[in-house]
Amino acid sequence: GAGVSQSPRYKVAKRGQDVALRCDPISGHVSLFWYQQALGQGPEFLTYFQNEAQLDKSGLPSDRFFAERPEGSVSTLKIQRTQQEDSAVYLCASSNRAVGETQYFGPGTRLLVL
């Protein structure tokens, strides 16, 4: 595929609302990563999938955050009962393998919780 795509690009949610962010990785890429980037900061690791297996979710900030990749391709990051501190850019990246391979980033979804 052309590159990593994410949707929506922008999302405004009311506090308490649930949101779902989608990531379409590069076709054939085994590994998929989610990051959270606060304004003026570098991205922070959230979770990592190898195919459909979620191998690391240590970066998820709370149990309101849930990610899945059921068929080893498209992934969804779900945030339940959104809070204002969840406002950030959520970046998705994919790579051919996990270790040492370049991660290719999508454009991100900018989430604003009011």
Added chain:
Amino acid sequence: KNQVEQSPQSLIILEGKNCTLQCNYTVSPFSNLRWYKQDTGRGPVSLTIMTFSENTKSNGRYTATLDADTKQSSLHITASQLSDSASYICVVTHDYKLSFGAGTTVTVRA
């Protein structure tokens, strides 16, 4: 908590001038160190990658250096262009995890 520190936080340079960005890290051990360029509203794009044994790597007008003993890296931009205006992020990789610096915002003015 942050294991990758970058300086300066931001800088403004005139078109055609050179600049150098700094990165100090404490991540250990590490697989490689990368410099990413992130344009506003876009995802980061890898510029250079260096492993433990490499001291320098160039990509066009971008030259990265690495001193693994002092855990320092730099990114030098030569003959800056307006399109170089972006955030430059130092990223240290350990296994599959990336540790990002906060980035240096570079503004190139005509």
